[in-house]
Amino acid sequence: MRIVQTIVRSKAVFAAVVAATRLAAAEPVAEATAEPAVLLGNRWPSVPEGRGLSLEDQITDRLTQLGNELGRHLDLLSHDMFQLTIDGRHRHAHVRLGAGDVGLLAFQFDSDIQFDDINAHVHARIDLGFYGHSVRFELPAFDMSPAEYRGDYGVELKLPLFVRKF
Numbered sequence: 257m258r259i260v261q262t263i264v265r266s267k268a269v270f271a272a273v274v275a276a277t278r279l280a281a282a283e284p285v286a287e288a289t290a291e292p293a294v295l296l297g298n299r300w301p302s303v304p305e306g307r308g309l310s311l312e313d314q315i316t317d318r319l320t321q322l323g324n325e326l327g328r329h330l331d332l333l334s335h336d337m338f339q340l341t342i343d344g345r346h347r348h349a350h351v352r353l354g355a356g357d358v359g360l361l362a363f364q365f366d367s368d369i370q371f372d373d374i375n376a377h378v379h380a381r382i383d384l385g386f387y388g389h390s391v392r393f394e395l396p397a398f399d400m401s402p403a404e405y406r407g408d409y410g411v412e413l414k415l416p417l418f419v420r421k422f
Contacts, residue, residue, distance in 0.1 A: 327340030337354065347370065347371040348369065348371070349369040351367050353365045356385065360386075363385075365382055366380065366382075375399055377398075377399055381394050381395060396419055400413055400414075
């Protein structure tokens with residue numbers, strides 16, 4: 257038996273060789289006499305994967321935290337004129353730009369941005385206020401995507417001309 261152990265290095269092959277020699281000798285196979293490594297290999301073939309977050313989710317969460325921290329600092333530095341909130345898991349951002357008081361003069365641009373592969377779908381509105389009167393403009397949803405023309409990079413806006421709602 258020791259000769260077989262020194263020749264065969266693989267545990268799976270060793271277990272097969274041990275079982276074959278015991279069957280050939282007509283010995284009853286007893287689990288108590290088998291090696292612990294062979295027993296563990298049969299009972300638990302591999303270590304289960306961890307239940308923690310994947311590396312992709314960890315990076316997404318960290319970038320979301322950094323983006324929201326940047327948004328808080330911009331909000332503080334601009335005296336509530338610019339707000340930015342990011343949700344990296346759902347690929348969503350909320351941007352608000354505005355200032356003023358509705359009693360005198362006010363302007364506010366508010367948008368929700370949903371990102372897919374490389375495009376951004378923007379739903380925006382503009383609120384204007386003048387001496388207690390306010391007007392809200394709902395802008396049509398538009399898409400933004402990166403563009404390249406003759407080596408120059410830019411952004412392509414896709415605006416709908418006609419919006420049909422039923």
